Amino acid sequence: xxxxxxxxxxxxxxxxxxxxxxxxxxxxxxxxxxxxxxxxxxxxxxxxxxxxxxxxxxxxxxxxxxxxxxxxxxxxxxxxxxxxxxxxxxxxxxxxxxxxxxxxxxxxxxxxxxxxxxxxxxxxxxxxxxxxxxxxxxxxxxxxxxxxxxxxxxxxxxxxxxxxxxxxxxxxxxxxxxxxxxxxxxxxxxxxxxxxxxxxxxxxxxxxxxxxxxxxxxxxxxxxxxxxxxxxxxxxxxxxxxxxxxxxxxxxxxxxxxxxxxxxxxxxxxxxxxxxxxxxxxxxxxxxxxxxxxxxxxxxxxxxxxxxxxxxxxxxxxxxxxxxxxxxxxxxxxxxxxxxxxxxxxxxxxxxxxxxxxxxxxxxxxxxxxxxxxxxxxxxxxxxxxxxxxxxxxxxxxxxxxxxxxxxxxxxxxxxxxxxxxxxxxxxxxxxxxxxxxxxxxxxxxxxxxxxxxxxxxxxxxxxxxxxxxxxxxxxxxxxxxxxxxxxxxxxxxxxxxxxxxxxxxxxxxxxxxxxxxxxxxxxxxxxxxxxxxxxxxxxxxxxxxxxxxxxxxxxxxxxxxxxxxxxxxxxxxxxxxxxxxxxxxxxxxxxxxxxxxxxxxxxxxxxxxxxxxxxxxxxxxxxxxxxxxxxxxxxxxxxxxxxxxxxxxxxxxxxxxxxxxxxxxxxxxxxxxxxxxxxxxxxxxxxxxxxxxxxxxxxxxxxxxxxxxxxxxxxxxxxxxxxxxxxxxxxxxxxxxxxxxxxxxxxxxxxxxxxxxxxxxxx
Numbered sequence: 001x002x003x004x005x006x007x008x009x010x011x012x013x014x015x016x017x018x019x020x021x022x023x024x025x026x027x028x029x030x031x032x033x034x035x036x037x038x039x040x041x042x043x044x045x046x047x048x049x050x051x052x053x054x055x056x057x058x059x060x061x062x063x064x065x066x067x068x069x070x071x072x073x074x075x076x077x078x079x080x081x082x083x084x085x086x087x088x089x090x091x092x093x094x095x096x097x098x099x100x101x102x103x104x105x106x107x108x109x110x111x112x113x114x115x116x117x118x119x120x121x122x123x124x125x126x127x128x129x130x131x132x133x134x135x136x137x138x139x140x141x142x143x144x145x146x147x148x149x150x151x152x153x154x155x156x157x158x159x160x161x162x163x164x165x166x167x168x169x170x171x172x173x174x175x176x177x178x179x180x181x182x183x184x185x186x187x188x189x190x191x192x193x194x195x196x197x198x199x200x201x202x203x204x205x206x207x208x209x210x211x212x213x214x215x216x217x218x219x220x221x222x223x224x225x226x227x228x229x230x231x232x233x234x235x236x237x238x239x240x241x242x243x244x245x246x247x248x249x250x251x252x253x254x255x256x257x258x259x260x261x262x263x264x265x266x267x268x269x270x271x272x273x274x275x276x277x278x279x280x281x282x283x284x285x286x287x288x289x290x291x292x293x294x295x296x297x298x299x300x301x302x303x304x305x306x307x308x309x310x311x312x313x314x315x316x317x318x319x320x321x322x323x324x325x326x327x328x329x330x331x332x333x334x335x336x337x338x339x340x341x342x343x344x345x346x347x348x349x350x351x352x353x354x355x356x357x358x359x360x361x362x363x364x365x366x367x368x369x370x371x372x373x374x375x376x377x378x379x380x381x382x383x384x385x386x387x388x389x390x391x392x393x394x395x396x397x398x399x400x401x402x403x404x405x406x407x408x409x410x411x412x413x414x415x416x417x418x419x420x421x422x423x424x425x426x427x428x429x430x431x432x433x434x435x436x437x438x439x440x441x442x443x444x445x446x447x448x449x450x451x452x453x454x455x456x457x458x459x460x461x462x463x464x465x466x467x468x469x470x471x472x473x474x475x476x477x478x479x480x481x482x483x484x485x486x487x488x489x490x491x492x493x494x495x496x497x498x499x500x501x502x503x504x505x506x507x508x509x510x511x512x513x514x515x516x517x518x519x520x521x522x523x524x525x526x527x528x529x530x531x532x533x534x535x536x537x538x539x540x541x542x543x544x545x546x547x548x549x550x551x552x553x554x555x556x557x558x559x560x561x562x563x564x565x566x567x568x569x570x571x572x573x574x575x576x577x578x579x580x581x582x583x584x585x586x587x588x589x590x591x592x593x594x595x596x597x598x599x600x601x602x603x604x605x606x607x608x609x610x611x612x613x614x615x616x617x618x619x620x621x622x623x624x625x626x627x628x629x630x631x632x633x634x635x636x637x638x639x640x641x642x643x644x645x646x647x648x649x650x651x652x653x654x655x656x657x658x659x660x661x662x663x664x665x666x667x668x669x670x671x672x673x674x675x676x677x678x679x680x681x682x683x684x685x686x687x688x689x690x691x692x693x694x695x696x697x698x699x700x701x702x703x704x705x706x707x708x709x710x711x712x713x714x715x716x717x718x719x720x721x722x723x724x725x726x727x728x729x730x731x732x733x734x735x736x737x738x739x740x741x742x743x744x745x746x747x748x749x750x751x752x753x754x755x756x757x758x759x760x761x762x763x764x
Contacts, residue, residue, distance in 0.1 A: 117183030406599025521549025
């Protein structure tokens with residue numbers, strides 16, 4: 001499949017025997033491209049992302065070719081190009097199928113199938129967000145039927161692979177990944193994503209799943225309806241609720257055949273499933289093909305000794321291989337099915353059980369609780385310390401989003417369903433028609449950020465919940481245009497924590513202002529503790545926290561030094577001195593103030609100061625496109641020296657080892673996290689200093705809205721007794737569960753704008 005760019009996608013097709021189904025293919029997909037997320041000139045082996053998925057389905061394809069596989073309907077294997085550039089290859093293919101009115105009945109994506117994480121036991125990761133729920137339940141059945149490892153639900157947090165292209169085109173799609181997203185490979189998109197981290201036995205489990213998906217749906221003709229049986233270890237009650245959940249597949253099966261067709265094809269001796277999943281009545285079973293392993297089934301068996309098909313009535317453990325495709329008309333359905341009569345009566349009961357199951361699940365996830373006087377928002381960081389993300393909800397019922405808490409801006413915005421650009425389609429979008437508390441405003445708004453990105457749309461009001469704190473009638477922006485770098489990082493939106501006077505949306509109250517006015521927090525303060533990636537690697541599950549309305553004494557030591565804010569709009573303070581090691585850097589009068597900004601990744605200096613800083617590090621070099629480079633030896637903690645800021649007479653430092661962004665050497669050099677305004681297009685000559693997360697993650701920071709001051713204290717790197725459990729005024733406070741929002745490989749929000757632009761230009 002040729003695209004406008006050089007790399008083509010590949011489609012391999014098994015033609016179906018039934019001419020009436022020739023326009024209803026089943027698709028098994030993976031993507032063939034890889035990328036080094038940060039610097040395209042470095043190696044990008046892509047062994048796991050997505051060499052593993054590519055090889056997994058290629059081995060399934062090879063196995064089916066060897067058995068003379070001929071399904072009833074077409075089965076296609078797709079290898080897409082340009083997935084890493086924004087699902088471009090699969091979007092092209094899906095649009096072409098949509099244009100030709102091809103009725104794809106099901107698509108499954110295999111993206112990253114080769115890494116076994118360290119947090120959880122080996123399992124299938126069955127993605128449950130941004131997928132078709134009915135098809136996903138079917139995938140869960142196949143995983144249990146043909147696999148040897150358990151199933152684990154997981155969420156990507158956005159439309160993160162090629163299955164989303166098919167969903168966008170109106171087709172049903174599902175996504176299986178190597179495990180829980182929080183436990184997926186940390187090596188992807190780097191030079192280290194090589195074969196040494198691949199587990200081929202794990203890949204074989206995904207080959208079994210992909211083969212079951214291809215063969216079962218490929219043979220399916222639409223005469224019969226799947227029943228959900230009770231699995232070992234499940235109680236009858238659990239099985240009933242599971243059946244209720246699975247029976248929602250009626251909607252999926254209606255895509256394949258009409259409801260009347262089910263009743264017309266029920267044989268007189270059909271088996272009736274009772275509420276416990278057992279059957280009554282006698283029936284003569286048809287020979288039922290099933291999948292078996294060829295040869296050795298031990299863990300060290302080579303993946304190349306692939307799964308093969310059996311068209312016999314073999315008992316478990318027996319293996320009888322097909323010698324060729326069965327004749328048309330002789331081929332029994334591959335589905336594990338039992339017929340259901342009295343469908344109308346059963347569906348009514350199943351729907352009741354399903355609704356009860358959903359309500360019970362909702363009650364467990366959203367228990368009634370006291371009003372929070374202090375709200376604790378857990379954060380999720382990434383492996384490069386470029387971004388910390390939190391969860392929030394908007395609307396009734398709540399629609400969940402991932403946002404960056406940004407003290408450098410003052411407005412809340414998320415994408416809306418009216419945003420139809422590629423960047424928006426990969427994000428969660430607010431749907432006003434699904435919120436009973438939504439209020440239309442209609443005023444237009446537009447924000448330009450320091451990295452020259454832009455978002456715009458219309459204003460609205462709705463109920464918002466963040467950190468366990470409910471805010472009524474919050475004005476926010478529904479973005480219909482989003483060219484921001486947040487979109488490229490998989491983050492839905494931004495929640496500004498600046499002053500009202502800095503709002504770009506006009507005369508509106510910020511979320512923090514409404515928290516104060518609606519008496520939702522005890523104190524008008526926000527405290528920030530960012531956990532470094534190195535500490536997350538040591539086993540902490542939390543990337544840090546924002547506390548709304550209090551501080552956590554377990555996260556800092558000594559006194560909090562407060563400095564008055566010197567601007568009516570910005571969180572700006574005065575800097576006394578700056579040192580690198582023992583060398584003082586000269587500050588001009590205009591460079592003696594700094595904005596403390598949680599929405600920026602790094603530290604920005606005026607051009608002259610960035611040059612002076614890097615010249616103090618021997619052998620540093622400057623690149624006009626990517627900025628400053630330093631010897632990678634600076635990343636070694638034994639290198640020595642700190643970047644020290646004197647604030648209010650107290651010293652607050654950043655280890656020089658923290659300034660290294662990329663530790664994969666390029667001729668012995670690594671990119672520096674200290675940048676100049678010149679590197680942001682159109683911002684050269686700026687005289688102030690911006691202290692972003694590189695500085696903040698090394699301190700404990702308190703923003704005081706009432707007294708207009710910022711406090712700094714010595715941060716405790718790993719809190720004793722846990723994180724966020726000892727906040728002052730904790731009556732009614734709680735930790736919110738945080739949806740996994742990324743694959744731990746996202747890029748900077750602001751300070752790497754130039755790098756991101758260069759990267760995308762190189763890819764596209």
